[in-house]
Amino acid sequence: MKFPHKISVLxxxxxxxxxxxxxxxxxxxDKYQSVVYQYYKSDDTSPxxxxxxxxxxxxxxxxxxxxxxxxxxxxxxxxxxxxGHIDLAMAEFNTExxxxxxxxxxxxxxxxxxxxxxx
Numbered sequence: 143m144k145f146p147h148k149i150s151v152l153x154x155x156x157x158x159x160x161x162x163x164x165x166x167x168x169x170x171x172d173k174y175q176s177v178v179y180q181y182y183k184s185d186d187t188s189p190x191x192x193x194x195x196x197x198x199x200x201x202x203x204x205x206x207x208x209x210x211x212x213x214x215x216x217x218x219x220x221x222x223x224x225x226g227h228i229d230l231a232m233a234e235f236n237t238e239x240x241x242x243x244x245x246x247x248x249x250x251x252x253x254x255x256x257x258x259x260x261x
Contacts, residue, residue, distance in 0.1 A: 172199035
């Protein structure tokens with residue numbers, strides 16, 4: 143009589159283990175790390191291509207209800223600034239500051255001190 147009891151315990155355990163859901167990642171890193179690598183490597187990827195990849199990552203994150211990682215909007219802002227799109231850069235710096243308040247001192251520095259040096 144003990145044998146059927148052990149089988150039912152094993153089956154119940156197997157069912158419970160099969161129902162365990164793996165945790166969702168906190169951020170959708172998508173292409174962000176490769177874009178940063180491309181930027182510092184200065185390879186054949188233009189800033190406009192990098193901007194496109196980061197914007198695509200943001201769209202994918204929004205579509206899947208995931209957050210973009212810290213620094214993505216700041217990096218996008220830097221790319222915009224380097225391509226002469228100062229207004230877009232400032233908007234991205236402010237988005238970074240809003241989404242990640244711990245970045246506020248650095249974002250404030252970028253938006254106030256270096257606004258004219260991006261040109």
